[in-house]
Amino acid sequence: MENRIDRIKKQLHSSSYKLTPQREATVRVLLEHEEDHLSAEDVYLLVKEKSPEIGLATVYRTLELLTELKIIDKINFGDGVSRYDLRKEGAAHFHHHLVCIECGAVAEIEDDLLEDVEEIVERDWKFKIMDHRLTFHGICVKCQQKKEDQEQSE
């Protein structure tokens, strides 16, 4: 944890930004909720628990900064808010998501499943890929199970 904070600190410094207490508090919240997909408001409320004096604008500015440095990725699942996701260390590309349309759960896929597809796109469309966003919408295991149970009891 402290290691990751240190490395992020260095990343900021190398672009001549400072890791201020507010930024550190924001980064800590992101690290503590690595599995979640927090909105700016979510992050703000969580940071506020430990650092009540922080302002929402600062959170937005920090998230923007971290996105720019590719420490986090900004993503949108179609509800009106942007969400932020820590990029795994050393990951060349943004990971993929499985969004359950029944319960809203979001799972992550770390494996890069797009290598072949990207090769095709770069070759056939002459498009130089820098990043990608891949999200599957469907029904998670739990909700599939729930449905089966319901059908049996009917």
Place this chain on the structure above:
Amino acid sequence: MENRIDRIKKQLHSSSYKLTPQREATVRVLLEHEEDHLSAEDVYLLVKEKSPEIGLATVYRTLELLTELKIIDKINFGDGVSRYDLRKEGAAHFHHHLVCIECGAVAEIEDDLLEDVEEIVERDWKFKIMDHRLTFHGICVKCQQKKEDQEQSE
């Protein structure tokens, strides 16, 4: 064109909605701009050209309705607006996008490049896929060319 309007009319009727003049005007704009990725505001302004009495709220409500019926897909490229894209007739899945980070151009890929990936996801993650969103961010041919030209003249 009239054929497609008729089919959309039937789709609406089969869910007991009407194809009102305002809805038809909206659908026509979407058909006439199939290649574009219009925001609600874009659609509103275009519809207003021919039907000046229409309200923005009606456009939003129509786009929501068409999305629900899977006639159009709502998509978000990371600028603060939702955009709407006609689903190709008979297409099982939403098509993919190439967004140029230099000039903002958006190209579409009709081919379903995800068949293999979806098979893996359904098998390994036991996730029942209903839909997907795949967008590549990178540099389009034109902007690559522009960059090369710049480098040569330097």
Place this chain on the structure above:
DNA sequence: TTGAATGCAAAAGTTTTGCAACCAA
């Protein structure tokens, strides 16, 4: 001391909602 960073409040921008009026079956 100086530029970067912050907090607050206001502003900007998108999307939704309440409601009276309208319209078609």
Place this chain on the structure above:
DNA sequence: TTGGTTGCAAAACTTTTGCATTCAA
């Protein structure tokens, strides 16, 4: 008549911005 649909305006939200103040090198 009745329920769906519309237009308008207001409201609700998310995100950005202006500015005085604060902070750290």
